Amino acid sequence: MNSIRAKTIASGVFCIFVTLALISSLLPLASNRMIVKAQTNLANITVGVYTGAGADDDCATALQSLLAWMGPTVVEVTEASIEISILDTLDLLAFPGGSPDVYAAMLASEGVQRVQQFVANGGAYFGICGGGMFATRTLGLCEGVWVYPIPGISADIHLEDLAVNQESTGPDLSAEPATYQVLYWGSHYFVPTNPEDIIPIMSYPENDGIALCVARYSYGTVFICGPHPEFEEGSTRDGTSLFDELNDPDSEWGLLRRVTQWLIDEASEPMPFNPFTGMEGILIVVGVITVIVVVGIVVFMVRKRNR
Secondary structure (H helix, E strand, C coil), X not given: CHHHHHHHHHHHHHHHHHHHHXXXXXXXXXXXXXXXXXXXXXXXXXXXXXXXXXXXXXXXXXXXXXXXXXXXXXXXXCHHHHHCCXXXXXXXXXXXXXCHHHHHHXXXXXXXXXXXXXXXXXXXXXXXXXXXXXXXXXXXXXXXXXXXXXXCCCCCCEEEEEEECCCCCCCCCCCCCCEEEEEECCCCEEEECCHHHEEEEEEECCCCEEEEEEEEECXXXXXXXXXXCCCCCXXXXXXXXXXXXXXXXXXXXXXXXXXXXXXXXXXXXXXXXXXXXXXXXXXXXXXXXXXXXXXXXXXXXXXXXXX
16 A cells, blocks of 8 residues: 555656646746837937047037937937946937947947947947947947948048838838938948848948948847938038038938837847746646646545545
8 A cells, every 4th residue: 555655646746847847948938028119109218329439529419419300318328327327228329420449449348248238138229330330340239341442432522322222121111212312421331241130221322232221139129320311411400510511402310210210119128027927827827737736636546545
């Protein structure tokens, strides 16, 4: 009788162990879901524009004006404020044209890691010219290289016709015009290591080189840009009179708002573990019920054999 009882208890314990092992193996899969922010109102977000060492003053001013025009709260960010965790308050971090080498030197390894983690955890990154180079060379948010000069394009400052990717699988650009005239100012084009990892926004018709593109980085999103669509040539709404003599006939700000909306909507964050909701809750409830049933069967069988 003791032998039968021991075998029954051992079988029950084994069933319980298998049930708990199954639950523990499935929970990581369930908790790896994401929360996707859909149709975010840009007026409800906070954007940080880097204005510290290395940033060109006019580029930073034009970028701040562009982003403020979109409606969010815009704050200035420096290497010092990054060090004291201003990134925790931001939805999007923007780096203007400037020196990517100075950006890297001033932020140092700890600041670079904070920016990388900000994007990886579901933040959005917006980089123009030097800010785009900083994203690839130092932050590693996109893999690839920037190339200059661009074949067939004058190195002089001018307005350059760029082709719009109206079939974009990222931001909806189907209603955008086929081309825009964008400021070329020592600009580059981007050659991605893995083209399937990026979504082109605009390109140089001369060589199909990528001028603007978006990508995903872990749970976050990234926009990088070689030329300068943040400037409104011929208009003062960019906060600067630089290049106004060029008198651009169109504005890229509407397209950039679509891009920014996509960055925010597509950025996501890890689903916080809640043992009482979703798949996690189902697994736990099923597991608890299974354990209770198995224990009940074991107790019933032991009592029955003891009678």
